[in-house]
Amino acid sequence: MRIGKVGLIAAGLALPVIFCVLLIMGSGTRRAAGSPPPASPSAAIEVPVTPVVERTVPVYLEYVGTTDAIRTVTLQAQVTGYLLKLAVPDGSEVTKGELLYQIDPRSYQAALDQAKAQADKDAAALEYARASHHRNAVMSETGDVSIDTLQQSASTEHQDNAALAADHALIETAQLNLGYTGIRAPFAGRLSLSQVHEGALISVAGTQLNTLVQLDPIYATFNPPDTDLPDIQKDEAKGVIPVEVIVGQGTTPQYRGRLTFLDNSIGRSTGTITARATIDNPNHTLLPGQFIRVRLHVTDQPNTLLVPQVAVGSNQLGKYLYIVGQGDKVEQRYVTTGADYDPLVAVSKGVAKGESVVVGNLLKLGAGTVVKPVRAKPSQATSTQRGNP
Numbered sequence: 001m002r003i004g005k006v007g008l009i010a011a012g013l014a015l016p017v018i019f020c021v022l023l024i025m026g027s028g029t030r031r032a033a034g035s036p037p038p039a040s041p042s043a044a045i046e047v048p049v050t051p052v053v054e055r056t057v058p059v060y061l062e063y064v065g066t067t068d069a070i071r072t073v074t075l076q077a078q079v080t081g082y083l084l085k086l087a088v089p090d091g092s093e094v095t096k097g098e099l100l101y102q103i104d105p106r107s108y109q110a111a112l113d114q115a116k117a118q119a120d121k122d123a124a125a126l127e128y129a130r131a132s133h134h135r136n137a138v139m140s141e142t143g144d145v146s147i148d149t150l151q152q153s154a155s156t157e158h159q160d161n162a163a164l165a166a167d168h169a170l171i172e173t174a175q176l177n178l179g180y181t182g183i184r185a186p187f188a189g190r191l192s193l194s195q196v197h198e199g200a201l202i203s204v205a206g207t208q209l210n211t212l213v214q215l216d217p218i219y220a221t222f223n224p225p226d227t228d229l230p231d232i233q234k235d236e237a238k239g240v241i242p243v244e245v246i247v248g249q250g251t252t253p254q255y256r257g258r259l260t261f262l263d264n265s266i267g268r269s270t271g272t273i274t275a276r277a278t279i280d281n282p283n284h285t286l287l288p289g290q291f292i293r294v295r296l297h298v299t300d301q302p303n304t305l306l307v308p309q310v311a312v313g314s315n316q317l318g319k320y321l322y323i324v325g326q327g328d329k330v331e332q333r334y335v336t337t338g339a340d341y342d343p344l345v346a347v348s349k350g351v352a353k354g355e356s357v358v359v360g361n362l363l364k365l366g367a368g369t370v371v372k373p374v375r376a377k378p379s380q381a382t383s384t385q386r387g388n389p
Contacts, residue, residue: 048376065222119167
């Protein structure tokens, strides 16, 4: 009797469970038998797109190079003396003729004064000798003065004249030495660290005071391979080849100039030729010995397809773009890229002019994804964040 009650209770509890299972199975059967519900338009991902453009672009040859000063000079003294003062601080930008160092000029001023005084003395002696020679010449005509006396007076005049000429040379030398006590910049440039300080005895025997380098313009030296030489020579025959210089990891040139030198031989061990460009450096921000990238504009290439750099992705198979195709479905296109024209990059294979390239929401896409394309803003086409909406 007790067992029957327990069985009835268990059967009563099992009925609702069985009913629920059948209800779920029936619902699943009906959904499987019917067609899937249509995708909601709101489910499409909104993506910014920009068209593939076609332009004429410059063709560059790019090399790694270094900067060199056009003029570098070691400042040395031409006279001996104690250094009186440093006229400008170390590392200063100086102009041509500007006073840099001053050696004590007093002894050289005294030598100049002495030379001038001796010239005055000899000038007075020459004046008397001329008068005496003239007087003896007149008296010799009447026989009052002998020929020997006349010749002696003429010789004295010539000697005094020569002595005065020597005095003038000594004055010029003294003036030069006095001028050498002030060491001036031979050209505009930037100083390095001073090697001497006030009170030091400066010797003509080779005391180095400082180094001065010219910074504007400045040389960019690089080594193109001999395989590029025909293109360079062909463009050089048309006129001056423009040169751009890039510093750091960027792609935008900061400096510009022109190709001014190609060496007359190719290195047998390297297969390269030494070339040099003269670069404008008005702000003196390029310094000698700096590593740079040099670009030579050798020609222009028409009908080049360009896409934003931000749109280019890469994987093990290569570089690719997402293109919005028919039915607003995304296509993954593998492409062959060329030179960068920040913020664009040249594409030689894989796309056509006017096709819509996706430039945002790239991390959410895959081949076949249905999207809602919208025209990209300029900031979206240049952003370096590939996941930008």
